[in-house]
Amino acid sequence: MGRLQYRHLGRVEYRDAWELQRQVHADVVAGSPDTVLMLEHPPVFTAGKRTTPDERPADTGGAEVIDVDRGGKITFHGPGQLVGYPIVRLPDHVLVVDFVRRIEEALIGACDELGVATARVPGRSGVWLRSDPTTGRAERKIGALGIRVSRGVTMHGFALNCDVDLSWYDRFVPCGIADAGVTSLSAELGRQVSTDEVTPVVEAHLERLLAWTPYDATPDYEARPEPGRDRLRVPVLNPLA
Numbered sequence: 001m002g003r004l005q006y007r008h009l010g011r012v013e014y015r016d017a018w019e020l021q022r023q024v025h026a027d028v029v030a031g032s033p034d035t036v037l038m039l040e041h042p043p044v045f046t047a048g049k050r051t052t053p054d055e056r057p058a059d060t061g062g063a064e065v066i067d068v069d070r071g072g073k074i075t076f077h078g079p080g081q082l083v084g085y086p087i088v089r090l091p092d093h094v095l096v097v098d099f100v101r102r103i104e105e106a107l108i109g110a111c112d113e114l115g116v117a118t119a120r121v122p123g124r125s126g127v128w129l130r131s132d133p134t135t136g137r138a139e140r141k142i143g144a145l146g147i148r149v150s151r152g153v154t155m156h157g158f159a160l161n162c163d164v165d166l167s168w169y170d171r172f173v174p175c176g177i178a179d180a181g182v183t184s185l186s187a188e189l190g191r192q193v194s195t196d197e198v199t200p201v202v203e204a205h206l207e208r209l210l211a212w213t214p215y216d217a218t219p220d221y222e223a224r225p226e227p228g229r230d231r232l233r234v235p236v237l238n239p240l241a
Contacts, residue, residue, distance in 0.1 A: 002207040004088070008199070009039040014046065014066055014077065017085070021155050024087045028153045034088035036157075036206060038199055041077040043168065048072035048146050057172040070156040072125065072146035074172060080164035080184070082195040082202065085157040091212055096149055100125070101217065103158055106205035107143040108218045110160070113201050116188045118142060122223035127160075129183060130221055139224070140181035142188070160202065162186065162195045 009017070017039060024035050043063040047056065051074045056065055063078075077083055090099055104120055107127045111118045121128045127143030148155040161184035169182040185193040209215060 002203075003034065004086075004203075004207060004210060005033045005035045006203060007035060007037050009037060011040045011042060011079065014041050014044045014064075017041065017083075018068070021085055021087060025150070025153055025155050028087050028089055029151050034086070034210070036203070037085040037087070038203070039083050039085075040079055040081060040195055041083060043076070043078040045074055045076055045172065046070075046146075047074045055173055059171055061168065061171060063168075068146075068156070070146040070148045072144075075144050075146065075159065076168050076172070077159055078164050078168055080162055080186075080195065082160045082162050082198050083157070084160075084202065084206070086154055086206065086210065088210060089153050090149065094212060096147070099149075099154060100145060100147060102209040102215075103145055103147075103206075104143070105215065105217060106202065106209045107158060107160055109205040109208075110198065110202045111142065111185070112218075113205075114185060114189070114193065114198065116142070116185060119218050120220045122220050124180075124224055128180075128221060129188065138181045139221075140183040142183050142185065160185075160198065162193050162198050 017037065020037065024037065028034060043061065045057060045060060045063055045065040046068045047065060048068060048070050050072060055074050086103065104127055108118050111127065118127045118129055121139065125145050126141050129140050129142060131137060131139040143158060143160045145158045146156050163186040164184055166182060166184060166187065185198065
């Protein structure tokens with residue numbers, strides 16, 4: 001058994017999962033073990049604190065748009081997407097940016113184990129596939145992150161596209177980045193890749209990276225700051241609260 005406690009919740013409405021996060025966060029602040037909630041959501045758009053009005057979908061396809069207390073911009077959650085909420089206490093020597101990088105590295109490792117090569121793109125949070133000039137495929141995002149840190153304990157987390165319906169992403173500009181695409185493990189591997197298949201792989205890499213020991217980071221792709229910005233950003237809210 002690893003250090004982290006995992007709770008596999010199946011498909012949960014976003015607001016219910018958000019309330020559960022608050023409860024678990026309070027427990028971890030009070031001394032309970034670090035916990036990771038693993039789940040899927042019904043279709044929902046969540047708007048982080050940096051979301052601008054023009055980035056909200058005009059046609060939501062019946063899905064709710066919920067404003068949330070995490071960093072980052074707007075994103076989509078839905079069936080076929082593995083969502084993980086690591087609610088963990090950060091050691092004194094671990095900076096918030098290091099926590100974010102470790103979550104990214106866990107997703108990169110999981111994708112690699114499943115047969116998809118990914119890396120970070122400095123200036124853009126999350127996990128990416130490199131563009132391919134031979135096929136004309138643009139750089140595309142497969143894993144998104146948005147974090148909040150309060151009282152030294154993390155909330156929110158990551159979303160990894162396994163077998164999600166990618167047509168949802170046609171309704172808005174994911175994370176405010178208009179010059180790149182979105183993909184899934186199923187789309188890249190040409191077969192159905194379920195969240196059930198991916199969950200234990202991701203958990204094994206989270207266990208390794210959130211042991212806070214040194215690790216060899218996957219080399220980054222070339223830097224590409226978000227359009228309109230000339231500096232790097234980490235999708236974190238209230239890192240010192």
